[in-house]
Amino acid sequence: MAYPTFASGDVLTASDMNAVGLWLIKTQTIGSAVSTVNVTSAFSSDYDNYLIQISNTVVSANQPNLGIRLGATATSYAYSGLYISFSSGTITGDVTTTATYFNVGACGNGTASAGRISMDVIVKNPNLPVASFFSATNGSLAWSNMYNGYINTSTQYTDFTILPSSGTLTGGKIRVYGMKN
Amino acid sequence: MTTKPKIQIDDEVREMTDEELADLLASGWSPDDENEPER
Numbered sequence: 001m002a003y004p005t006f007a008s009g010d011v012l013t014a015s016d017m018n019a020v021g022l023w024l025i026k027t028q029t030i031g032s033a034v035s036t037v038n039v040t041s042a043f044s045s046d047y048d049n050y051l052i053q054i055s056n057t058v059v060s061a062n063q064p065n066l067g068i069r070l071g072a073t074a075t076s077y078a079y080s081g082l083y084i085s086f087s088s089g090t091i092t093g094d095v096t097t098t099a100t101y102f103n104v105g106a107c108g109n110g111t112a113s114a115g116r117i118s119m120d121v122i123v124k125n126p127n128l129p130v131a132s133f134f135s136a137t138n139g140s141l142a143w144s145n146m147y148n149g150y151i152n153t154s155t156q157y158t159d160f161t162i163l164p165s166s167g168t169l170t171g172g173k174i175r176v177y178g179m180k181n
Numbered sequence: 182m183t184t185k186p187k188i189q190i191d192d193e194v195r196e197m198t199d200e201e202l203a204d205l206l207a208s209g210w211s212p213d214d215e216n217e218p219e220r
Contacts, residue, residue: 032194034194038189163205166211168213
C-alpha cells in the first residue's frame with residue numbers, strides 16, 4: 001500500500017499502522033479559571049518521546065510565563081531560551097538551572113483576544129530512568145518564544161502539569177501525542 | 182471568605198487544598214496582578 005495516501009475501503013495492515021509516527025494519546029479540555037492543570041496517564045513505556053500541544057487557552061494575568069512540570073518534581077529545572085516582542089522586536093535571553101518548572105515562554109496580555117496562546121512542547125524520556133529534555137515554541141499575539149531545557153532526574157514520570165506563573169487558564173485543549181520509537 | 186485557586190486533575194476541577202496552595206505559592210506563582218509591568 002502506498003501510505004500515507006489511503007483510498008476508501010483500503011485494508012490497514014499492521015505494517016501500515018505501525019508506521020504511524022504520531023499517536024494521539026489523550027485530549028484534555030482545560031476548565032475555567034484554573035491555576036494548574038494536571039494531565040495523568042500521559043507518559044508510559046509505549047513511547048520514549050512525546051509532543052504536547054496546547055491551543056486556544058486564555059491567560060487571565062498580564063503576560064505570565066507558562067510552565068510545565070513532570071510529576072511532582074518542582075525543583076532544579078534548567079532552561080535557556082529567548083523571547084521576542086512583536087511590537088518592539090526586542091530579543092531577550094533567559095537562562096536558569098534552578099527553576100520550579102520548565103518555562104515554555106511568555107503569554108499575551110490577559111484578554112480573551114490577546115491572551116490566547118498556542119504552544120508545542122516536545123518532551124524526551126519522561127518515562128525513562130534518565131534525564132528528560134524539553135524543546136518548546138510558544139506563540140501569542142505579543143510574544144514569540146523558543147526554549148530548550150532539561151530536568152536531570154531518574155524519575156519515570158507518567159503525568160505532567162501545566163501552570164501559568166500568575167493567574168489562571170481558561171478553555172482550550174491539551175493534546176498529548178506519542179512519537180513512534 | 183477567600184476563594185482558593187482552582188486545580189484541575191484531568192476532568193476534575195476543585196479548589197486547592199491548603200497544602201496544594203502552599204506548594205503553588207512556593208513555586209513563585211502569584212494571583213492576577215493588573216499592575217504587573219509590561220515586559
